Amino acid sequence: MVVKINRLGKSIAAKYAYRYYKEVTIGIDITARDIQDRQIKAGLPWDLAKGFDNTAPIGNFIPLSEAGQIDNIDFSLKINDKVVQQSNTSDLIFGVDKIIEYVSKFYTLKTGDLIFTGTPSGVGKLNKNDNLVAYIGEKAVLDFVIK
Secondary structure (H helix, E strand, C coil): EEEEEEEEEEECCCCHHHCCCCCCCCECCCHHHHHHHHHHHCCCCCHHHHCCCCCCEECEEHHHHCCCCCCCCEEEECCCEEEEEEEHHCCCCCHHHHHHHHHEEEEEEECCCCECCCCCCCCCCCCCCCEEEECCEEEEEEEEEEC
């Protein structure tokens, strides 16, 4: 789940965090495992495995009024029509409001900033020509093919 910040904020208390977002989508945090493994074996940082072009595709944002309550939104990912990840925001270790509270202690959140909340189980290998479709509830918000 990705939350889009809609106003400037710093040191935001969790009880007020809901005022700082109105839209959500799905984002896919892609990792180049071959690069990650190589960097780890060499004792090097593996940020290169996360920072390549097109590493974090995001879907179309939908308003919370359509998605539901932030702490109870179903979301899923299909690869080639097979469900590989399925969860609900209620399963997050830290809810969206707590994440915003924590992050805003260190960074000023600005309009348009995006917060990726976490990854559910079901992480796996991607192959060329795989079709990934991400959903919030039954609504497809992201659809692309690995090139």
